[in-house]
Amino acid sequence: MKPFPRLLRAFGRYRGRAFLALLAMVVVSISTVAMLFLLAKVIDDALGAGAAARLSGFGGAGAGRATLLRWLDAFYATARLTAESHGIPVRFAVPLLLLLALVSKNVFSYISEFELNGIGVAMVRDLRREAYDRLLRQSTRFYSESSTGDLMSRMLSDVEQIQTAFGHQLTDLVQGALTLILLLLYVFSMNARLALIIFLLAPVILLPIVSNTRRLGKAATAARERIGHLGAILSETLRGHRVIKTYAMEDFEARRFEEANNDYFRVNRKTVRIQARNAPFMEILAGIGLSALFVYAASEIHAHRMEVGELFSFLAALMMMYKPVKDVTRINMAIQLALSSARRVFELVDRVSEIQEKPDARHLAPFSDAIAYENVSFRYEDQPVLLDVDLTIRRGETVAIVGPSGAGKTSLVNLLPRLYDATAGRITFDGVDIKDATLRSLRDQIGLVTQDTVLFDASVRSNIAYGQSSPPEEKLRAAAHAAYADEFIDRLPEGYDSFVGENAGRLSGGQKQRLAIARAIYKDAPILILDEATSQLDTESEALVARALMNLMKGRTTLVIAHRLSTVRRADRILVFDRARLVESGTHSELLARPGVYHRLHAMQYFTETEAAESAPVPGPR
Ligand code: GTP
Ligand code: MG
Numbered sequence: 166m167k168p169f170p171r172l173l174r175a176f177g178r179y180r181g182r183a184f185l186a187l188l189a190m191v192v193v194s195i196s197t198v199a200m201l202f203l204l205a206k207v208i209d210d211a212l213g214a215g216a217a218a219r220l221s222g223f224g225g226a227g228a229g230r231a232t233l234l235r236w237l238d239a240f241y242a243t244a245r246l247t248a249e250s251h252g253i254p255v256r257f258a259v260p261l262l263l264l265l266a267l268v269s270k271n272v273f274s275y276i277s278e279f280e281l282n283g284i285g286v287a288m289v290r291d292l293r294r295e296a297y298d299r300l301l302r303q304s305t306r307f308y309s310e311s312s313t314g315d316l317m318s319r320m321l322s323d324v325e326q327i328q329t330a331f332g333h334q335l336t337d338l339v340q341g342a343l344t345l346i347l348l349l350l351y352v353f354s355m356n357a358r359l360a361l362i363i364f365l366l367a368p369v370i371l372l373p374i375v376s377n378t379r380r381l382g383k384a385a386t387a388a389r390e391r392i393g394h395l396g397a398i399l400s401e402t403l404r405g406h407r408v409i410k411t412y413a414m415e416d417f418e419a420r421r422f423e424e425a426n427n428d429y430f431r432v433n434r435k436t437v438r439i440q441a442r443n444a445p446f447m448e449i450l451a452g453i454g455l456s457a458l459f460v461y462a463a464s465e466i467h468a469h470r471m472e473v474g475e476l477f478s479f480l481a482a483l484m485m486m487y488k489p490v491k492d493v494t495r496i497n498m499a500i501q502l503a504l505s506s507a508r509r510v511f512e513l514v515d516r517v518s519e520i521q522e523k524p525d526a527r528h529l530a531p532f533s534d535a536i537a538y539e540n541v542s543f544r545y546e547d548q549p550v551l552l553d554v555d556l557t558i559r560r561g562e563t564v565a566i567v568g569p570s571g572a573g574k575t576s577l578v579n580l581l582p583r584l585y586d587a588t589a590g591r592i593t594f595d596g597v598d599i600k601d602a603t604l605r606s607l608r609d610q611i612g613l614v615t616q617d618t619v620l621f622d623a624s625v626r627s628n629i630a631y632g633q634s635s636p637p638e639e640k641l642r643a644a645a646h647a648a649y650a651d652e653f654i655d656r657l658p659e660g661y662d663s664f665v666g667e668n669a670g671r672l673s674g675g676q677k678q679r680l681a682i683a684r685a686i687y688k689d690a691p692i693l694i695l696d697e698a699t700s701q702l703d704t705e706s707e708a709l710v711a712r713a714l715m716n717l718m719k720g721r722t723t724l725v726i727a728h729r730l731s732t733v734r735r736a737d738r739i740l741v742f743d744r745a746r747l748v749e750s751g752t753h754s755e756l757l758a759r760p761g762v763y764h765r766l767h768a769m770q771y772f773t774e775t776e777a778a779e780s781a782p783v784p785g786p787r
Contacts, residue, residue: 168507175291176331179284187339189277194343196270197485198351201478202237203263208474211259233347234354278336285332293324296513304520305584306545314397319513323506330503334496341489352482355475359461363483370450371490377443378494384436391429398422520583522604529606532691532722533595535559536581540590543576550576552745553590563718563735565727567766568742574726575616577742578694581724582611612690618677620669625654626661629683640687647716648683649709650676675706682713693718695725697732730772739763
């Protein structure tokens with residue numbers, strides 16, 4: 166579905182409010198014209214500038230007058246008579262009526278603004294919710310292939326763009342059009358000849374404005390691009406400040422920023438020039454038109470075809486017409502922008518995750534027997550990452566997965582919680598193909614500690630008990646204790662309520678890992694996937710993390726991508742991967758005894774952790 170009808174449909178959800186807004190707008194337009202009409206009356210009747218204070222409207226004659234003016238006349242006459250019968254003199258009654266029209270215009274314009282903008286805001290809330298919902302359910306592949314900046318701008322500024330278009334711009338458009346129609350009726354019914362002359366001359370004034378607005382719009386788009394570029398440099402600097410410092414690249418980055426900043430400056434100066442030119446240019450043109458109008462009007466007034474007040478009213482109407490006409494280009498541009506934004510947002514909303522749950526998916530019972538990979542192959546793009554992998558993991562087993570970097574270890578374990586689906590073959594969980602199970606019942610049974618620790622900018626408590634609003638204190642502390650995390654948590658200023666900062670910037674590498682382990686212990690899933698970090702920790706943290714991991718693995722079925730000698734030694738079985746294939750399997754001593762990949766890895770000191778780490782002192786027995 167095209168973005169425009171789709172936005173309209175979303176808008177249609179609020180048609181009650183929209184109808185109310187439209188009614189209010191009609192009242193605003195009528196009040197505007199009434200104001201103009203009364204302006205003439207104030208001058209001619211109340212101030213007495215007119216030739217005679219007549220009861221009838223403009224141009225004297227009653228017959229052949231346009232309907233609009235006849236209505237206004239009738240209304241005015243009634244109002245004046247009522248006032249006079251109450252003893253209110255004309256010089257009070259007419260200004261009072263003018264004030265009434267003004268108040269009515271503004272009250273109803275408040276209602277229409279509020280209602281329509283309210284719809285814009287509500288639409289944006291709906292859309293953002295929908296887009297975020299979709300985003301959350303996207304596959305891992307989607308995330309690894311999309312740029313964070315792009316997704317952020319779709320979720321934030323693109324959605325915002327739609328709000329502006331469907332709030333402010335739509336109000337201006339509809340209100341402008343309604344008022345314009347009524348104003349046109351008004352000026353033509355007042356003095357058709359004068360109106361006609363002006364409208365024939367109008368393009369002379371309007372064309373330069375239109376072209377100027379268009380140029381301004383282009384400059385604004387260019388400015389948006391430039392500011393985006395500035396933002397990109399800025400965010401890189403904020404994220405990479407350590408690298409910048411250690412490479413002494415401050416001057417280089419400063420130059421890069423300076424260039425982008427100057428670029429932005431040039432575009433901005435152009436905008437400023439166009440804007441500065443606009444007003445004087447307009448004023449000169451308007452002045453020429455006005456002088457000509459006065460010359461003509463003087464003869465009309467002289468011939469008693471027009472009153473002074475009418476001339477003012479006419480002029481005021483012309484001025485009011487200027488705004489909606491001028492706005493057309495701006496609104497058009499905003500709507501074009503909003504449509505292209507909408508396209509980008511809908512792209513996100515419509516994206517179907519490649520990991521799908523079958524409609525008749527079954528609930529998996531707690532893990533009891535075995536997980537089996539049957540002839541599993543996998544690829545991200547063209548290159549095979551896993552080829553014909555066959556393996557079985559029995560309940561309670563600890564299986565270590567080793568192999569050179571890029572062998573496919575992380576990819577192998579990612580298939581189990583269905584972060585990706587195998588390209589060929591299948592994976593069974595107690596004999597059930599995982600594609601036939603509900604994602605929830607599968608993922609609930611798997612604890613995951615990833616290669617790079619992921620913590621949220623929240624308290625220690627909510628990081629450990631992720632997803633639980635009021636976790637039982639005992640369970641929380643037990644998890645932290647088993648993960649050797651309590652020793653540093655207790656030393657934090659606010660203990661379990663301390664915030665860890667973005668990317669847990671307030672914690673050391675080893676502390677972050679232990680917190681992530683505490684989270685996995687807390688989840689207490691029967692199956693554990695562990696992607697051991699290769700990061701070099703100091704001996705003491707290394708020992709703490711190793712022990713925390715041992716506690717975590719206790720009593721669980723574990724798939725551990727091992728970089729530590731102690732882990733592989735303790736594993737029941739070691740699976741060796743090399744270039745997408747499972748090449749060897751066995752225990753540490755079995756594998757060492759024969760020449761092969763494992764033997765080579767061991768000889769190359771692929772495994773970290775020295776004996777010193779193994780026996781390093783750790784606080785208290787557990
Ligand atoms: P280490 O973590 O370095 O020990 O390697 P690994 O054995 O865990 O390798 P992994 O399974 O992460 O990657 C296997 C191959 O897949 C490598 O050649 C990667 O370049 C490739 N790969 C990994 N992730 C992605 C991805 O998200 N997209 C694409 N296109 N390729 C990927
Ligand atoms: Mg890996």
